Amino acid sequence: MNRTLNPRAALTPSLIIIVCFLTVCPVVMLIFGSFSEGLGAFGSFTLDKYTQAYTDPAFAGIIVNTAIFTIGSAFVATGLALFLAYLNTRTNIPFKSLFRILSIIPMMIPHILFSVSWVLLLNPSNGMINLFLQKIFSLEGSPFNIYTLQGMILVEGLLDLPIAYLILAPAMASFDVSFEESSKVCGASNLRTLTKVTLPVLRPAILASFILVIVRSLASFAVPSVIGMPGRIYVLSTHIYRIIATGFAADYGMAAAVGMSALAASITLIYLYRYLTSESEKYVTISSRGYKPSVVDLKNAKYPLFGIVGILSFVLIVMPVLVLLYISLVPYTMVPSAKAFSMMSWKHWVEVISDPISLLSLRNSVFLGIVGASLGVTLSVFVAYVIVKIRTRASGFLESLSFLSFSFPGIVVGVGFMWFFVKTPLYATIWALLIGYIATYLPYGIRPLTSAFVQIHSHLEESSRVCGGGILYTLRRIIIPLLIPGVVSGWILMATMFVRELTLSVVLSRPGTEVLAVQIFRFAEDGLWGQLSALGIMMIFISTTLVVIASLIGARLTKVETVSQ
Amino acid sequence: MGISIKGLNKDYFSEGKRIRALADVDLTIPANQIFTLLGPSGCGKTTLLRCIVGLETPDSGEIAIGEETVWSKEKGIFVPPEKRGLNMVFQTYAIWPHMNVFDNVAYPLQTRKESKEDITRKVKKTLRFVQLEGFENRPATKLSGGQQQRVALARALVAEPKVILFDEPLSNLDAKLREETRKELRDFLTELKITAVYVTHDRVEALALSDSIAVMKDGHIMEIGTPKKIYFNSDHRFVADFIGRANLIEGKVRVVEDSYAIIDSSIGAITCPRSPDTSPGNTVSVCIRPEFIKVMEKDTRESRNIFRGRVDSLVFVGEVYEGEIIIADTHLFIRIEPTLTIRAGEEITLFLDPDHCFVLSK
Numbered sequence: 001m002n003r004t005l006n007p008r009a010a011l012t013p014s015l016i017i018i019v020c021f022l023t024v025c026p027v028v029m030l031i032f033g034s035f036s037e038g039l040g041a042f043g044s045f046t047l048d049k050y051t052q053a054y055t056d057p058a059f060a061g062i063i064v065n066t067a068i069f070t071i072g073s074a075f076v077a078t079g080l081a082l083f084l085a086y087l088n089t090r091t092n093i094p095f096k097s098l099f100r101i102l103s104i105i106p107m108m109i110p111h112i113l114f115s116v117s118w119v120l121l122l123n124p125s126n127g128m129i130n131l132f133l134q135k136i137f138s139l140e141g142s143p144f145n146i147y148t149l150q151g152m153i154l155v156e157g158l159l160d161l162p163i164a165y166l167i168l169a170p171a172m173a174s175f176d177v178s179f180e181e182s183s184k185v186c187g188a189s190n191l192r193t194l195t196k197v198t199l200p201v202l203r204p205a206i207l208a209s210f211i212l213v214i215v216r217s218l219a220s221f222a223v224p225s226v227i228g229m230p231g232r233i234y235v236l237s238t239h240i241y242r243i244i245a246t247g248f249a250a251d252y253g254m255a256a257a258v259g260m261s262a263l264a265a266s267i268t269l270i271y272l273y274r275y276l277t278s279e280s281e282k283y284v285t286i287s288s289r290g291y292k293p294s295v296v297d298l299k300n301a302k303y304p305l306f307g308i309v310g311i312l313s314f315v316l317i318v319m320p321v322l323v324l325l326y327i328s329l330v331p332y333t334m335v336p337s338a339k340a341f342s343m344m345s346w347k348h349w350v351e352v353i354s355d356p357i358s359l360l361s362l363r364n365s366v367f368l369g370i371v372g373a374s375l376g377v378t379l380s381v382f383v384a385y386v387i388v389k390i391r392t393r394a395s396g397f398l399e400s401l402s403f404l405s406f407s408f409p410g411i412v413v414g415v416g417f418m419w420f421f422v423k424t425p426l427y428a429t430i431w432a433l434l435i436g437y438i439a440t441y442l443p444y445g446i447r448p449l450t451s452a453f454v455q456i457h458s459h460l461e462e463s464s465r466v467c468g469g470g471i472l473y474t475l476r477r478i479i480i481p482l483l484i485p486g487v488v489s490g491w492i493l494m495a496t497m498f499v500r501e502l503t504l505s506v507v508l509s510r511p512g513t514e515v516l517a518v519q520i521f522r523f524a525e526d527g528l529w530g531q532l533s534a535l536g537i538m539m540i541f542i543s544t545t546l547v548v549i550a551s552l553i554g555a556r557l558t559k560v561e562t563v564s565q
Numbered sequence: 566m567g568i569s570i571k572g573l574n575k576d577y578f579s580e581g582k583r584i585r586a587l588a589d590v591d592l593t594i595p596a597n598q599i600f601t602l603l604g605p606s607g608c609g610k611t612t613l614l615r616c617i618v619g620l621e622t623p624d625s626g627e628i629a630i631g632e633e634t635v636w637s638k639e640k641g642i643f644v645p646p647e648k649r650g651l652n653m654v655f656q657t658y659a660i661w662p663h664m665n666v667f668d669n670v671a672y673p674l675q676t677r678k679e680s681k682e683d684i685t686r687k688v689k690k691t692l693r694f695v696q697l698e699g700f701e702n703r704p705a706t707k708l709s710g711g712q713q714q715r716v717a718l719a720r721a722l723v724a725e726p727k728v729i730l731f732d733e734p735l736s737n738l739d740a741k742l743r744e745e746t747r748k749e750l751r752d753f754l755t756e757l758k759i760t761a762v763y764v765t766h767d768r769v770e771a772l773a774l775s776d777s778i779a780v781m782k783d784g785h786i787m788e789i790g791t792p793k794k795i796y797f798n799s800d801h802r803f804v805a806d807f808i809g810r811a812n813l814i815e816g817k818v819r820v821v822e823d824s825y826a827i828i829d830s831s832i833g834a835i836t837c838p839r840s841p842d843t844s845p846g847n848t849v850s851v852c853i854r855p856e857f858i859k860v861m862e863k864d865t866r867e868s869r870n871i872f873r874g875r876v877d878s879l880v881f882v883g884e885v886y887e888g889e890i891i892i893a894d895t896h897l898f899i900r901i902e903p904t905l906t907i908r909a910g911e912e913i914t915l916f917l918d919p920d921h922c923f924v925l926s927k
Contacts, residue, residue, distance in 0.1 A: 459659035462620050465646040466653045467720065468676035473647075477672070481663045 012386050012394045019383060019398060022439035023405045026416030027263070033419035034256035049253040058234075066218065066235040069152055069228075074213040076157025078206060081164035084309065086194075089173040091296045093306055098313060102165075105317045108543060110500035111159050111222035112517050113536045116524055117320035118155045119226060120533075122146035126333045128323070135335065147231025156223045158316060160216050164209040171205035190296055208276045215269045218262060219409035221503040226524050236262045237411045241506060244415065252418055259412035270407035321540065328533035348530035358535055360512070361519040364430055365499050365539070368437060368515065369546055373445075373495035376438040380445030380490055381483065387446070388453035389461065406443040413440050414507030421508070428510035436504045441497045445490040452486025481557070488554030495546045500539060516542075566631040566727040566760055568594040568617060573626035575612055575784075586612040587623060588784035594762060595777070599754055601763045603771040604781035605807065610764045611732055613781070617762065618653050618730050619646035630728060647676070651728040652721040656736060658713045660705040666692070666716055667701040673724040691723040695753070711742050718753070729754075731763040735770060747773055768808050772796060780804045796854075800926045805852045812858070812897045813925070814851045818843050825919060832892040836869040837922035850925045855887075855900045857921035860907065861914045870917040876909050890915060 037044050053059065088099040121129045122144045130142035145151065183197040199206070217223075224238040234242065240258050244250040298305060327333060329344040352358045387399045405413065417436045421427045426435070456479065464474040480487075502517035509518045516539045523532035575587040586609045594600045602610040615621040617628060619635065622643065628636040630651065635644040652673065661669055667688055674684045692698055695715040700708070705716060714734060721729050734750075735743045751774050754761050765771050771778050772792040779789045780803075788795065788804045799805045802813060816830030826843035828835045828851055835851050842849055865871065874892035885900040890913070899915070907913055 457657055457659065459655040459657045460661055462646070463653065463655055463659035463717075463720075464661075464672070464676075465620065466618055466651070467673035468647045468724065469672070470645070470647050470676075473676060477675075478661060482661075 011382065012390060012392065012398060015383055015386055016394065016398050016401065018379065019402050019442070022435070022442065023401055023408075025420055026413045026436075026439065027408070028416075029419035030256050030259055030263070030412065030416035033253060033416070034260055036253050036256075036419075038251070038253055046253075049251075049257040053254045053257040059239075062234050062236060062239050065149065065228075065233055068149055069156065069224070069235050070214045070217040072149070072153035073156035073160055073217040074210045076153060077160040077164040077213045078168070078210045080157070080161050080312070081168050081209060082199075082206065084161075084165055084312070085169040085172045086198075087305060087309065089169060090198075091298050091305075093298060093302060093309070095306065098309065099169075102162075102309070102313050102316065108496060108540075108547075109317070109320055110502075110517065110536070110539060110543075111220070112226060112500070112502050112520055112524075113324060113539070114159055114320050115155055115222045115226040116520070116529075116532060116536065117323040118151070119146055119230075119524075120323050120327055120333065120529060121319075122151065123230075128333065128335055131333075132335045145231075146227055147233070149228075149233055151231075152223050152227050152233065155227060156217045156220055157213075159220075159223065160213040161316070163216060164213055167209040167212065168202070168205055171202055204276050208273055211269050211273045211276065215266055215273070215407065218266055218269075219411070219503065221411055221506065225506075225521065237409060237503070240411050240415065244418075244507065252415060255415045256419065259409075259415050262409050263412050266407045266409055266412075321537075324533040324536045324540075326533075327529050328531075328537055331530070333529060348534040352531050352534045352538070355531070357514055358519055358531070361514040361516050362535075362538065362542075364433075364513060365516040366542060367430065368434055368501070369495040369499040369542070372434050372437050372498045373491045373546075375434070376442065376445045376494045376498075377449075377487055377491045379438065380442065380449050381480075381487065383442070384446050384449035384453050384486075385479070388450050389458060402446055403443050405440050408440065410440055410501075410503030411507060414504040417504075418507055428513060430513050433501075433505060433508050433513055433515065436508050437498050437501055438494075440504055441494055441501075444493040444497055448489040448493065449483065449486045452483050456482050484554055484557050488550050492547050492550050495550065496543045499543050499546065567596040568592075568631075568728065568760070568762070569629045570594075570613075570617070571627045573613070573616060573623045573628065575609075575616065575621070575623045585609075585784040587616070590626070590784070590786055592779065592786060592789075594760065596760050597758050598776040599751075599761045599763060599774055601765060601771045601775040601778045602781055603765060603768065603778050603807075606766055608781040609784040610766075610781050614653075614730055614732055614762060614764045617728075618651060619644065619649050650726055651730060652724065652726040653730040653732065654714075654717045654721050654734040656733040658717040658734075658737070660708075660713050660716055662704075662706045664705060665701065666697065666703050666705050666708070669705050669716055670719045670723050672720060677724070687723055688719075691719045694722070695719045710738050711746060714738065714746060718750070722753075722757070726759075728760045728762065731761065731765075733765050733767075734763075736765075736767070743770075750774065772808070780807060782807075797921065798923050799852075802850050802852075802925045805923075805925055810855050810898055812853045812855065814853070814895065816849060816851055818845050818847045818849060820845055826924070828924070831895045832872055832874075832897075835917065835922055836919040837924055838920060840924050840926070842924050842926045851922050852925055853897075853917050853922045855898050857918040858897065858899045859916045859918070860899075860901050860905060861916045863914050865914065865916065867916055870919050870922070872915045872917070873912060874915055876907055876911050876913060879907070879909050 034049055035045050035047065037046050037048070084099060084102065087093045088096055119127070121127050124130060124142040124145040124147065127142065127144065127146065130144055133139060133143050183193045188196065218236065221237045221241070224235045225241065228235060229238055236258065240255045240262070243255045243258065244252055326336065328348050329346070330340050331343055331345070331347065334340050383398060383402050386395045387402075414436065417432070417439075421432045426432045460478055460482070461474055464478045465471075469477060500517055501515065502521060505515045505518045506521060509515055516535065520532055520535055520539070523529070523535065570590055570592040573587050573590040577584040577586050590613060602613060604610045612621060616623045616636070617630075623636065623638070625638045627634060627639070630649060633644070634640065634642050635649050636642060661672075664672075670688045670691060671684050674687060688701070692700065695718055697712065697715050697719060700712070705713065708716065717734070735746055738746060747770060763774060775792055777789060778792055778795050780787045780795065780801075782803055787801050788799055790799070795804060796808050799808065805811045806813065814830045814832060814835065816828040816835060819827050819829050819834065821839050821843055824839055825836050826839045828837060828843075828849060830851065837851055861867065861871070872892050874890040874897065877889040877891045877896065879886050879888045881903065884903070886903055886905070888899045888901060890897045890899055892915070897915070901907070
């Protein structure tokens with residue numbers, strides 16, 4: 001008699017336990033931590049930390065700053081994204097392929113480097129644009145100061161533009177043109193149609209993008225730390241950082257207490273976002289008949305508008321890299337000139353390569369990128385499999401659980417993990433960072449894999465079972481080969497995220513476990529712009545190399561599978 | 566190898582509602598037959614098939630393939646699909662897009678770790694059998710629908726399973742190809758002497774392919790029988806109606822004479838063969854298929870089952886006219902030869918062949 005335990009049944013609970021550990025554990029520890037006296041006195045209940053955190057007279061100012069910063073960024077990002085999405089999907093603007101690049105590439109540039117490049121251009125003491133304008137117009141002071149709320153909003157808005165674009169462009173492209181056509185038939189002009197019909201119909205998508213940008217900027221640490229802190233403008237994330245990283249004693253209890261409000265705000269917003277996206281699916285329907293959206297002829301405005309897009313692409317993609325490359329080569333910040341070019345040298349690069357901590361951070365980040373992404377993707381494969389293929393209530397729970405970390409601000413998760421790791425031998429090891437990374441960025445691995453699993457019809461898997469392949473054999477011969485494209489993009493996303501990770505790392509990284517972004521952040525704090533730029537370029541190079549290698553391996557594996565006999 | 570199913574139950578929960586996919590199904594599928602599960606969508610036929618193959622677990626009951634119990638709630642037995650020794654052809658064919666034809670067909674042998682020579686030999690033989698010789702190295706996705714269907718069949722046959730299951734394998738083919746493939750499939754299966762369980766909602770397919778048909782509705786098996794029994798002499802009103810166009814007339818048995826019963830109905834007295842249900846006084850349904858209703862000359866010599874009716878509508882559909890006739894407020898559906906010249910609104914004489922008027926028992 002054949003008695004077999006169904007291994008499928010065991011898969012879901014074990015994954016729930018793993019993911020629960022990764023996502024719920026830091027939150028639980030955060031809650032406990034916020035009621036504890038300090039890292040050493042875990043468990044002794046106290047409300048002191050809350051009183052201390054929320055009666056701080058500076059706290060109200062921080063909340064106001066945070067609100068202005070996040071909402072401002074949401075306006076900048078969503079506004080620009082709407083403009084670009086409309087131009088791309090609904091007009092006859094030339095070079096449309098540029099838009100795709102524009103929406104993907106900025107994600108490849110680490111936020112900290114992007115922020116730094118803006119500091120290098122617009123800081124009041126020696127920002128290159130400021131120096132240049134002072135020289136030309138013989139001004140007394142600097143015309144621009146990046147170290148302001150406006151500066152933060154501008155940079156954060158540009159950084160979040162891709163995410164807003166990725167929400168708005170599909171909504172705009174798939175929306176039923178008959179709404180617009182009927183408006184035009186009624187005699188409305190293009191502009192009137194846009195404002196009275198197109199935008200209102202897209203309202204849920206616009207709101208969704210708006211909210212997502214708020215969540216992202218609430219979690220953002222790069223911009224508030226590199227641009228806000230020098231100007232003494234604190235938002236929630238930098239406030240938490242200040243509590244644990246400066247002063248005489250790091251107060252993880254108070255950090256946890258402050259973190260609770262950031263966490264609560266984030267979770268609320270994500271719920272709102274989910275609600276809106278389910279609403280927007282009701283609104284914006286893709287009709288099954290193949291139609292082509294009518295294209296608005298831009299006539300004379302075509303090239304001027306394209307010029308704006310061109311400038312945006314330059315600012316988003318080319319400029320940060322150029323600025324860093326230039327600064328890494330000149331001895332100190334100066335406006336590009338013949339003199340500057342004559343003084344160029346590899347000095348900063350040599351300094352970085354001979355700096356043991358920079359080298360260690362390089363090694364750690366490469367390790368975390370490769371090993372972390374590989375482990376993360378492996379876990380994502382199983383989770384995505386359960387979410388898509390085993391549709392039970394438990395798998396639905398697993399799905400919510402694994403996307404939970406999407407709404408957690410990195411620095412808050414970091415504080416939560418700190419409370420956890422300090423009790424374990426993992427504390428101050430690279431494995432602490434690895435676990436934290438995977439927990440925080442799990443959705444990035446799961447997303448591409450769930451879409452890959454959705455494309456694999458369940459019959460493909462079932463027929464393998466019926467043909468005599470066990471669950472593991474089926475996984476190896478059918479599911480994994482078909483998943484390789486999804487695996488590759490999940491791996492690329494995770495690896496690039498890990499190589500540049502800053503927010504979580506500033507909390508968890510300890511002497512010996514420095515990583516690239518933290519080292520860059522230290523350089524920024526010390527104003528060592530030349531070395532920072534050299535290390536930053538190396539960071540971009542490493543990310544790009546990992547992406548190229550992963551794509552090549554992916555292409556190779558898929559090819560082997562089709563030719564093999 | 567036969568299959569025996571006892572007391573199988575399976576419920577689904579959909580949008581908070583409980584749906585009975587299988588309700589106490591008892592069924593014995595004899596060995597080496599083509600056995601069809603026929604029914605409208607949502608009747609539980611595919612669920613039953615998937616329970617047999619092991620892709621779904623019933624809530625209670627027992628399934629045995631041959632002598633081996635492969636599922637039993639009570640005894641705690643669950644043999645996973647890969648160990649049940651059967652194979653299946655899926656509605657979508659489930660051809661693996663990342664493999665060529667050879668690898669697709671060789672897969673069941675590879676799972677059993679057979680030697681390379683054996684695999685090559687068996688795959689070649691099977692591909693010849695399904696007339697796909699020389700297609701080994703083609704990418705499986707580059708084949709036509711009919712060819713993919715045959716790859717799926719070859720894959721199901723190659724390991725010589727005890728039982729082969731078909732889940733609407735022809736429904737993705739176009740009408741002409743479907744007819745050809747149906748004939749081929751019948752030939753293949755008869756030649757192989759294999760137990761085949763075939764799921765379809767297409768009554769013509771069921772009638773043409775099967776040795777036995779089980780008609781299902783709402784998780785119940787309504788009736789099991791040979792195609793002829795199901796078509797000409799079904800017991801259930803639902804089955805009679807589902808298996809082909811049927812005119813169902815309510816009536817009351819007046820008298821039984823020799824081998825015939827006479828039934829009073831809204832259109833008049835109908836003579837039909839006697840059956841266990843035709844005791845005088847019983848309320849019954851009489852079923853007559855459109856093809857057994859004939860248009861007669863007014864002064865026909867036939868004395869039984871002659872009715873006068875008015876042509877309500879007449880539609881030319883190619884090989885026949887499909888017409889609706891009204892006799893005393895009752896609508897009858899008929900098929901008449903296109904050569905007859907009648908028009909809508911005319912009064913005509915109809916003859917209901919008494920040997921093909923059958924009484925439904927349920």
